[in-house]
Amino acid sequence: MGSFRQQxxxxxTLIELIIVIVIIGILAAVAIPKFASLTDDAKNGVAQGAxxxxxxxxxxxxxxxxxxxxxxxxxxxDCSVITNLVSLxxxxxxxxxxxxxxxxxxxxxxxxxxxxxxxxxxxLGS
Numbered sequence: 001m002g003s004f005r006q007q008x009x010x011x012x013t014l015i016e017l018i019i020v021i022v023i024i025g026i027l028a029a030v031a032i033p034k035f036a037s038l039t040d041d042a043k044n045g046v047a048q049g050a051x052x053x054x055x056x057x058x059x060x061x062x063x064x065x066x067x068x069x070x071x072x073x074x075x076x077x078d079c080s081v082i083t084n085l086v087s088l089x090x091x092x093x094x095x096x097x098x099x100x101x102x103x104x105x106x107x108x109x110x111x112x113x114x115x116x117x118x119x120x121x122x123x124l125g126s
């Protein structure tokens with residue numbers, strides 16, 4: 001007589017698989033909005049960094065002109081002139097607000113997307 005061994009199959013039941021899929025779905029529903037807000041935060045950070053770089057470039061140019069350290073052929077009479085002093089990332093641009101001579105003026109760096117990612121800075125006029 002031959003002996004028959006009872007083979008036991010191992011694996012996951014359908015209920016276990018469904019529970020795992022539901023848990024993964026819940027985690028994805030919570031995580032996806034967090035990643036979307038991280039993207040917006042990153043773009044706002046880039047806008048603030050670009051505004052800081054533009055303000056620094058304008059202040060450096062102003063100091064060089066006032067100290068006669070460089071030939072200053074371009075007066076900083078408009079915010080758009082600052083784009084010649086600094087390289088802005090991606091689609092960012094500086095607004096075209098007026099700057100007052102030997103005073104400060106506010107300029108805005110924006111990427112033109114909705115929602116807007118903007119940052120303002122103060123530039124010295126020459």
